[in-house]
Structures are given as structure tokens and as C-alpha cells.
Amino acid sequence: MAVTVSSERDTVATPIQRAFREAFYAGAISLGLFVLFIGLRTDQNISNELILVQRWVLLAIVVIAVTLGRFVYVAYALPAMARSKAEKATAPAIVAEPGFLKRNFNRIGLVVLLLYPIAMVLLFGFQGSLKWVDNFGIQILIYVMLAWGLNIVIGLAGLLDLGYVAFYAVGAYAYALLGTHFGLSFWILLPAAGCMAAFWGVMLGFPVLRLRGDYLAIVTLAFGEIIRLVLINWREVTNGSAGISGIPKVSFFGLMSFNVSDPNYIAKVLHIAQSGAYYKIFLYYLALALCLLTAFVTIRLRRLPVGRAWEALREDEIACRSLGINTTTTKLTAFATGAMFGGFAGSFFAARQGFVSPESFVFLESAIILAIVVLGGMGSLGGIAVAALVMIGGTEILRELDFLKAVFGPDFTPELYRMLLFGMAMVIVMLWKPRGFVGSREPTAFLKERRAVSASFTKEGHG
Amino acid sequence: MNAQASANDFILQVEHLSMKFGGLVAIGDLSFQARRGEITALIGPNGAGKTTVFNCITGFYKPSEGMLTLNRRDGTTYLLERLPNHEIPARAKVARTFQNIRLFSGMTLLENLLVAQHNKLMKASGYTFLGLFGFPSYRQASAESIDLARHWLEKADLIDRADDPAGDLPYGAQRRLEIARAMCTGPELLCLDEPAAGLNPKESAALNDLLMDIKNNTGTSILLIEHDMSVVMQISDHVVVLEYGRKISDGNPQSVRTDPRVIAAYLGVDDEEVETVLTEVGDEDVIEQLDTGPDSAHGPGNSASMMAGPVSDSVEHADEGERVTVSKGASKAAQVDARAASVASKPRSAAKPAAKSSTAKAAPKKPAAKASATKAGSASKGKETAAKPTAGKPGGRK
Numbered sequence: 001m002a003v004t005v006s007s008e009r010d011t012v013a014t015p016i017q018r019a020f021r022e023a024f025y026a027g028a029i030s031l032g033l034f035v036l037f038i039g040l041r042t043d044q045n046i047s048n049e050l051i052l053v054q055r056w057v058l059l060a061i062v063v064i065a066v067t068l069g070r071f072v073y074v075a076y077a078l079p080a081m082a083r084s085k086a087e088k089a090t091a092p093a094i095v096a097e098p099g100f101l102k103r104n105f106n107r108i109g110l111v112v113l114l115l116y117p118i119a120m121v122l123l124f125g126f127q128g129s130l131k132w133v134d135n136f137g138i139q140i141l142i143y144v145m146l147a148w149g150l151n152i153v154i155g156l157a158g159l160l161d162l163g164y165v166a167f168y169a170v171g172a173y174a175y176a177l178l179g180t181h182f183g184l185s186f187w188i189l190l191p192a193a194g195c196m197a198a199f200w201g202v203m204l205g206f207p208v209l210r211l212r213g214d215y216l217a218i219v220t221l222a223f224g225e226i227i228r229l230v231l232i233n234w235r236e237v238t239n240g241s242a243g244i245s246g247i248p249k250v251s252f253f254g255l256m257s258f259n260v261s262d263p264n265y266i267a268k269v270l271h272i273a274q275s276g277a278y279y280k281i282f283l284y285y286l287a288l289a290l291c292l293l294t295a296f297v298t299i300r301l302r303r304l305p306v307g308r309a310w311e312a313l314r315e316d317e318i319a320c321r322s323l324g325i326n327t328t329t330t331k332l333t334a335f336a337t338g339a340m341f342g343g344f345a346g347s348f349f350a351a352r353q354g355f356v357s358p359e360s361f362v363f364l365e366s367a368i369i370l371a372i373v374v375l376g377g378m379g380s381l382g383g384i385a386v387a388a389l390v391m392i393g394g395t396e397i398l399r400e401l402d403f404l405k406a407v408f409g410p411d412f413t414p415e416l417y418r419m420l421l422f423g424m425a426m427v428i429v430m431l432w433k434p435r436g437f438v439g440s441r442e443p444t445a446f447l448k449e450r451r452a453v454s455a456s457f458t459k460e461g462h463g
Numbered sequence: 464m465n466a467q468a469s470a471n472d473f474i475l476q477v478e479h480l481s482m483k484f485g486g487l488v489a490i491g492d493l494s495f496q497a498r499r500g501e502i503t504a505l506i507g508p509n510g511a512g513k514t515t516v517f518n519c520i521t522g523f524y525k526p527s528e529g530m531l532t533l534n535r536r537d538g539t540t541y542l543l544e545r546l547p548n549h550e551i552p553a554r555a556k557v558a559r560t561f562q563n564i565r566l567f568s569g570m571t572l573l574e575n576l577l578v579a580q581h582n583k584l585m586k587a588s589g590y591t592f593l594g595l596f597g598f599p600s601y602r603q604a605s606a607e608s609i610d611l612a613r614h615w616l617e618k619a620d621l622i623d624r625a626d627d628p629a630g631d632l633p634y635g636a637q638r639r640l641e642i643a644r645a646m647c648t649g650p651e652l653l654c655l656d657e658p659a660a661g662l663n664p665k666e667s668a669a670l671n672d673l674l675m676d677i678k679n680n681t682g683t684s685i686l687l688i689e690h691d692m693s694v695v696m697q698i699s700d701h702v703v704v705l706e707y708g709r710k711i712s713d714g715n716p717q718s719v720r721t722d723p724r725v726i727a728a729y730l731g732v733d734d735e736e737v738e739t740v741l742t743e744v745g746d747e748d749v750i751e752q753l754d755t756g757p758d759s760a761h762g763p764g765n766s767a768s769m770m771a772g773p774v775s776d777s778v779e780h781a782d783e784g785e786r787v788t789v790s791k792g793a794s795k796a797a798q799v800d801a802r803a804a805s806v807a808s809k810p811r812s813a814a815k816p817a818a819k820s821s822t823a824k825a826a827p828k829k830p831a832a833k834a835s836a837t838k839a840g841s842a843s844k845g846k847e848t849a850a851k852p853t854a855g856k857p858g859g860r861k
Contacts, residue, residue: 297595304594304601305577305584308570312578315567322521322559323579323648324552333591443571445609447625451571457630458569 019075027067034062105382113288117281126277133280135396138352141287142345144388147372148294148381149341154370155378156298156307157334158314158460160217162366163204163224167197167339169231169361171346176244176356177237186250190347197343198336200227205335209328224366231358243357250351252282283352290348294341295381301337303444310334311379311444315459368392371422375429377436378460386437394421473534474499474652474684475520480529482515482708489515490708493529497652497701499536502678502685504695504716507705508728513688514562516705517654520686521559522548533557535651536682553582558650560641562657562688568630572621572640575629576612579647584608615643619673635666639673646677652684653677659691667691671698696720704728 039059045051101108116137120129146168153161174193178184184192208219231238238244251257256266258279267274301307309330312320320327350356372391376384398414398421405412433439439455475497482490490512497503505513518524520531520543531543533555541555551557567575577584587604588594594601616622619639624632629640638658645653658674659667675698677683689695695702695716702719704712706728712719719725 300595300597301591304588304591305581306588306591308574308578309581311570311574312567312581315569316565318523319561319565319567320578321523321548322552322561322565323581323644324549325578325581326549326553441569443574443626445573445577446571447573447609447613447622449626451626453569453571453628457628 015075015079019071022074023067023071026070027063030066031059031063034059038062109382109385117284121277121281126273126275130277130280133277133284136393137284138280138287139396140388140392141284141291142349142352143369143372143392144385145287145291145294145345145348146342146369147376147384147388148291148298149338149345150369150373151338151376151379151381151384152298152301152310152341153334153338154373155380155384156302156314157310157331159331159334160213160220161335161338162217162221162363162370163227164220164338164342164369165361165363165366166204166224166227167201167342168346168349168365169227169358170197170200170339171343172350172356172360173231173238173244173346174343175347175350176247179248179350180244180246183248185254186248186347186351187253190344193347194340194343197346198340201335201337201339201342202332204339205332209331221363221366224361224363228358228361231361238358241358243355243359245355247350247354247356249279249354250283250286258282283348287348287352290344294344297337297341298381306330306333308444368422371426375426375436377433377438377440377455379441379458380436380438383436383438390425391422394425472498475503475686476530476532476534477516477520478530478532480516480519480531481527482512482519482524483527488708490519490526490705493705493708493710495703495710495713497684497686499534499684500678500682501700502674502687502698503701503703504687504689504699505703505705506689506692506695506719507711510707511705512708513705514656515708517559517656517686517688519544520551521557521654522546522551533652552648552650556649556651557654558645558648558652559654560638560645560656560658562660564634564637564641566629566637566641566644569628571626572616572629572632573609573612573625575640575644576615576647577608579644580608580611583649611647615646618646618676619643620669635662638662638666639670642673642677646681646683650683652686654686656688657690658687659689659694662691664693667694670694674698692720 039055041053041055043051043053117129117133120132120137123129124132146164149167150161150164153159153164171193174196175186175189178189178192179186204220204223208216211219232241234240249258252266255264256269257264258266260267260274265274266272266278302311309320309325310333312323312325313327313330313334317327320330349360353360368391372387373384375391376382376387395415395418398418401414404414429436435455440452441455441458442452443450473496477496478494480490480493481488493512493516495503505516507513515524519526519529522543526544529544533541533543535541535556541551543551543555543557546555552559567578570578584601584604585591588601589598613622613625616625619636619642621632621636621640621643624636629637632640638661642653642655642658645655655674659670662670671694674685674687674694678685678698687695687699699716702712702714702716703710704719704722704725706724711724711728712722714722
């Protein structure tokens with residue numbers, strides 16, 4: 001930022017001179033910022049008194065790191081970037097053939113996802129793979145599914161929905177209640193939960209049809225909170241904040257069970273060693289299948305008139321009406337379809353956890369799903385999947401970074417910095433790519449060639 | 464109009480249409496008809512309520528009073544004021560464009576035209592369910608819709624850019640695309656809100672061709688709001704003139720452009736100032752037109768008012784007419800009417816026009832010379848000349 005401020009003096013100062021100056025400023029600013037945050041720390045001593053811990057060394061390390069970082073950035077990185085930019089400008093405009101990775105992104109991604117649990121089992125053994133398949137694989141896939149569902153509402157139809165987690169909750173509780181009370185199987189309850197969530201999507205849709213933009217966002221946010229509060233307070237049905245436990249496990253189409261006590265337990269049927277990893281691996285593939293279903297339906301819907309009407313609605317609602325599109329039903333189908341996938345994800349979540357409580361459906365979840373959609377690029381499935389990997393995988397991986405304890409001391413817990421990372425990722429991506437990882441839009445039909453539509457033409461919708 | 468004309472000759476009948484916004488009467492008791500297969504133009508000064516009429520017809524506003532009857536070719540009749548907004552294009556087959564272009568800018572041209580075929584495709588896709596499972600009926604309908612889109616892209620001369628985003632098109636092309644998109648809904652009545660606004664003369668000539676092509680080859684009737692008189696006078700079969708929400712003239716382009724009330728409405732100045740303003744503007748043709756009165760109506764060629772003339776001429780003239788804006792207050796056309804009534808009551812007024820017009824015609828040769836004369840002496844003469852045409856009218860028109 002200082003670069004732009006002192007642009008007049010830049011003409012005389014060499015990069016090195018400027019780097020010294022700016023490094024000094026950056027160091028001074030960071031010193032001022034961090035002297036209280038890092039230099040001093042409040043703590044409790046053994047007799048529960050508040051004491052002040054002084055950490056001048058750590059402060060010095062941080063300030064020096066900032067100073068050096070700024071120096072290197074201004075002195076070397078900036079001129080290098082300018083040079084490469086100039087080279088690119090002078091070089092003849094060759095349309096770069098997209099690399100192998102880029103061309104086959106979807107296929108490679110699918111193969112990696114299919115092989116992932118096998119690779120984990122081979123690398124860490126059945127017991128060691130549990131964490132990687134469950135915490136990373138299944139967790140991320142659930143969020144991918146949720147984000148793809150929300151993408152229909154926000155990315156395609158342009159309706160800003162801040163209460164999406166409500167449909168996730170409806171799906172999860174529908175599965176939990178029907179599963180525990182009536183003992184129905186997952187394969188019946190999955191569509192039932194989807195229908196239930198879609199129904200609530202329509203219920204939410206009706207009153208908010210007339211609202212746009214900020215007002216829509218506030219009402220949907222309130223809807224999410226209402227569902228959560230009902231779940232907490234309607235104790236006779238939902239068991240309040242204690243939640244519902246003992247949710248039945250998913251069976252392999254009734255052929256194989258994952259309960260050790262059942263006669264058709266998978267290890268008995270297939271005559272293999274008993275392990276909890278089978279269930280996780282099965283759930284992983286189930287989640288993957290549900291994700292692929294979501295993606296398939298989304299891609300198909302985009303090429304159907306209803307999907308085009310969603311996108312047209314995002315672009316210009318009045319023009320839609322002038323073309324005879326019923327905007328009411330179009331909005332409601334968007335809400336219902338998005339909610340249905342939320343319900344699928346919810347019922348899968350309940351089946352995986354075996355326990356649901358209102359704690360899982362707080363506003364933060366909505367915010368995370370929304371952040372994934374925005375980071376990934378509204379409307380783009382690939383971008384959203386990558387964003388889910390970064391956001392959810394990134395925060396999970398923080399648990400694994402034990403070596404940081406060696407740097408910051410033994411009581412350093414990287415998980416606490418989750419939200420910091422979250423915010424930083426958002427800021428960086430929004431600076432670097434304001435329309436998300438994939439800002440451009442794939443046209444749904446073409447006459448001669450399919451050319452991506454630049455993000456500068458597409459609109460975000462007004463709700 | 465024609466007494467034998469059955470109701471089915473008219474595609475649209477507007478009867479006693481009123482639209483009030485609070486205390487403001489945007490349209491007051493407007494009645495007119497649009498004939499099937501014709502181009503009907505709706506003109507009038509800025510703020511006359513033309514777009515409000517459009518919004519009433521296409522369901523964006525619910526009129527305060529009045530009846531809007533649309534007769535489709537197959538004989539079904541729709542009362543537009545009772546249909547919900549989106550059913551007017553879907554069922555009554557009325558399509559429209561907008562004054563400020565409303566395209567789906569992030570979608571390609573082809574997609575824009577496919578969205579316009581939403582209802583047809585929706586049915587073909589079994590309301591999404593059959594299409595989701597890839598039934599062949601939808602695939603066929605989809606191919607047909609692309610063919611229709613291709614047809615209209617060719618008509619609008621946009622086929623080369625079919626796969627570009629609509630927001631990337633130049634202004635004139637966006638206007639054509641909006642018309643093509645409206646035509647893809649398969650309308651029987653196409654409402655165009657200032658299609659030539661912002662177009663250069665070449666583009667507006669191309670637009671004329673497109674509209675004539677639509678009229679001749681598809682049988683779609685067109686209702687048109689336009690300020691560009693070259694478009695209005697060349698292609699329209701029927702012109703309705705609005706001022707302050709009321710109809711002041713209605714007829715073929717020839718009769719409308721010589722109607723003194725229309726001229727007064729467009730020039731929008733007091734009778735005393737007519738000549739002053741005209742000479743300041745430097746439009747001697749209009750002065751002559753005013754002076755000679757409405758009897759010039761019999762020859763299309765010799766009239767050179769601001770409402771007529773070749774393309775390049777009237778583009779300028781129309782603009783100049785617009786620039787002399789209406790002062791807030793009473794309708795100028797109403798003033799002309801009032802004056803006509805008072806003049807008609809006088810017995811000698813019947814003889815006066817012929818004699819006076821010949822002298823008036825001879826006198827103003829140079830506008831520059833006239834400018835000085837006008838200020839001093841011709842205030843009274845201006846009154847007479849402006850009043851004359853209407854005095855002669857009752858006998859001449861009906």
C-alpha cells in the first residue's frame with residue numbers, strides 16, 4: 001500500500017532504497033500493532049492470580065520477520081513481478097494451450113477421490129487410515145455436498161441464503177427421528193429427508209419471495225436460527241440440546257451390516273478381519289456417490305430450462321418476467337432443490353455421526369458453507385470443491401501440525417487459529433480473485449465453440 | 464374507424480385506460496386500437512406516459528381503470544389487466560423490450576434466446592423431470608429451440624457472435640438481440656420501447672428492415688414507442704400521440720404529423736412564442752409548416768415538418784423538437800383546442816385561413832430577418848397562424 005502512496009518518489013529511489021524505507025515502516029507498524037498482542041500476555045499463576053507474561057523475544061522475532069518480509073518483497077519480488085509482466089506484455093499473445101492437469105481436472109480429481117481411501121489404507125494401515133478417511137475425506141465431502149447445494153440457491157439463482165444450515169438440520173433430524181423411532185433404513189430415509197428439507201425450502205421460499213438482497217439474507221438467517229431454537233426447545237420430540245443418539249448405521253443395501261453384533265456383519269460375510277475402518281470407507285464412498293449425484297443433477301439442471309431460468313433470474317428478474325417465466329415457481333424450485341441437497345447431506349451427517357444435536361447447526365456452519373461457495377466462485381462446481389478442500393481440509397490439517405509446538409512452545413494449539421486462517425484465506429482470495437477461484441461461467445449451450453464467460457459480465461443477483 | 468371491422472381485426476384494444484400513481488394521473492382515459500399485422504406507433508413528448516402504457520399492457524403495472532383486450536389469432540381473447548405478469552407473454556403472447564436494455568449480460572447470445580423459449584422447453588422437459596433423465600422428447604425440443612434461436616440470430620445479424628456474452632455486444636447489437644429474444648417467445652404482439660434509441664442512422668435503418676421483416680414474415684403485430692421519427696414515419700401504419708397521459712391524436716402517419724395539436728405538443732411553447740422559438744432554433748421548415756396550416760396534408764412529399772422527411776433530416780429535427788421541452792403546466796395540445804374553440808365561435812374565422820396563409824407564406828423567407836420582426840410586431844400574427852389550422856380542421860377531417 002505504501003508503494004502507491006510514495007509513487008512520486010519512486011522515480012528517483014532505487015528498489016533497494018525504497019525497500020529499506022518500507023521495511024522500516026512495516027517494522028514500526030508491526031511493532032505498534034503487536035506490542036500488546038504478542039509482547040504481553042495475561043495468564044494465571046498457580047494461585048489463580050492474573051499475571052502479565054512478557055514475551056519480548058517472540059515480539060522481536062515477529063517484527064524482524066515482518067521487516068525482512070517487506071524488504072524482500074519490495075526489493076526483489078516486486079521488480080521480478082514487474083519484469084515478468086513486461087515480458088508477458090511484449091511476448092506475442094500465444095493462447096496458452098491449457099495444460100494436461102487443467103484439461104482433465106475433473107477426471108483426475110475423480111480418480112484421486114476414488115483411490116484416496118485405498119491409498120490411505122495402504123499408507124497407514126486400517127487403523128491409521130481412519131482419521132484420514134473420516135476427518136478429511138468424509139468431512140470435506142459433506143461440505144462439498146452442502147456447498148454444491150447452496151450453490152444452486154446462491155450461485156445459480158442469485159438468492160442470498162444465510163440460513164442454509166437449517167435444511168442441513170432438517171435433513172439430519174428427519175433421519176435421526178425416523179431412524180430411531182421407526183427403524184427405517186438409510187435408503188428410505190435419505191429421499192425422505194431430502195423431501196422434508198425441500199418442503200421446508202418451499203416453506204421458507206414463500207414468505208421471502210418478495211424480498212431481495214439484504215432483506216432476504218436477514219430473513220433466511222432468522223429462519224436458520226428459528227429451526228435451531230425449535231430443535232433446542234421442542235424437547236418432547238427432539239430431546240432438546242441433549243440431542244438424539246443411537247441413530248442406526250447405514251447398511252450395505254441390507255446385504256451387509258456394519259454392526260459387529262449382527263449376523264451379517266461385513267467381516268463375517270467376507271471372512272476378513274474385524275475393523276472399524278470398513279464402515280468409514282463405506283461411508284466415504286457413499287458420500288462420494290452423493291456428491292456425484294449432486295454434481296450430476298446440478299450439471300443437468302443447468303442445461304434444462306429451469307436451470308437457465310435460475311441463471312436468468314440472477315441476471316435480470318424483470319426481463320425474466322417479460323419473457324413469460326414464472327419467477328415465483330422458479331425461485332421456489334431453486335430453494336427446494338438447494339434445500340433437498342442440504343437434506344441429503346444432513347441425513348448422511350446423522351448416519352455418520354450416530355448422534356445429532358442442535359450444536360451442529362449453528363450459524364457458523366451457514367457462514368462456512370457460504371464462504372466455501374464464495375471462495376470457490378459462485379456457480380462453479382470445480383472451484384467450490386477446491387474451496388471446500390482448502391477451507392475444511394486446511395482447518396483439519398492444523399490439528400496435525402505438531403511441529404509448530406517446537407516453534408511456539410508446548411502450549412501452542414494450532415486449532416485455535418482456525419478462524420484466523422479462515423479470515424486470512426478469505427481476505428487473500430478476495431484480493432487476488434474477487435470472483436472466487438473460478439470466476440468465469442461455462443455457457444450451457446453453444447453453436448460453434450464453448451467459451452467461458454468472463455466474470456465481469458455475470459451478475460451476482462440481488463436476492 | 465372502419466365500422467365493419469370486427470373485433471378480431473384488432474389485436475389489441477385499449478379502452479378507457481387510466482393509471483394513477485397516488486395523485487398523479489400518468490394515463491387518463493386512453494383508448495386506442497392496434498390492428499393485427501400492422502405496426503402501431505405510440506409517440507409523444509418525454510413524460511407523456513408512453514412507457515406506462517407499455518407497462519400496463521405487459522402487466523408490470525395494474526391499471527387503475529380500463530380494459531385491455533388482446534385478441535389472439537386463434538380467436539381467444541385475453542383481458543390483459545387481469546392476467547398475472549408472467550402469463551401475459553406466456554399465454555396472451557405479448558412480448559416486450561425495454562427502454563434501458565435488459566439482457567442477461569452474463570449469458571451468451573444463444574442462451575439469452577433459449578431462456579426466451581422457457582415455457583415451451585419446460586413443457587418438453589416434462590417440467591424438468593423427464594429432461595433430468597435425458598428423455599429424447601426433450602433432446603428434440605432442445606435442438607428445435609436452438610434452430611429457432613439460430614434463425615433469429617441470423618435475422619438480427621448476430622450469428623457470428625452467438626457464443627459471446629450478451630454484455631460484450633455493442634449497444635446497437637444489444638437492441639437487436641433484445642428484439643430477437645422477444646421474438647423467440649413466439650409473440651403475436653411485440654411491444655418495443657424505443658428500439659431506435661441510441662442508434663446511428665445506419666443502425667436505425669437496419670432496425671427498420673428488421674421490423675418490416677418481422678411484420679411481413681411472421682404476422683406479428685408491433686406496438687412501438689419511438690422518438691426517432693424516421694423510424695415512426697417510415698414503418699408505422701398507425702400512430703397514436705400522447706401528451707400528459709392523454710391521447711391528442713390518432714391516425715395514419717400523414718394525418719398525425721400535420722395535426723397542429725401534435726406539433727404544439729412537440730414544440731411545447733405558447734402560441735405567442737412559437738415563431739420566436741422556431742427562429743431561434745433556426746428551423747424555417749417548421750415555421751413554414753405552421754404558417755401554411757394543415758392543408759399541406761394531402762401531399763406526403765411536400766411536407767417537411769419536424770415529423771417527416773428523409774432519415775438524416777428528421778433525426779436532427781426530432782431531436783430539436785425534443786430539446787424545446789414542455790414547460791410544466793397545461794397541455795399544449797389542449798391550448799390549441801381551446802383556442803380553436805374560441806376562434807370557431809367567431810363568424811369571420813372561416814374565411815380567414817386561406818387569405819392569411821398566402822400572405823404568411825410569402826413573408827417569412829429568411830428566418831434571421833424574421834427573428835427581429837417577430838419580436839416587435841408579429842406576436843398577434845403568431846396567434847392567428849397557430850390558431851388557424853384547428854379552425855379549419857372540423858370540416859376537413861370528419
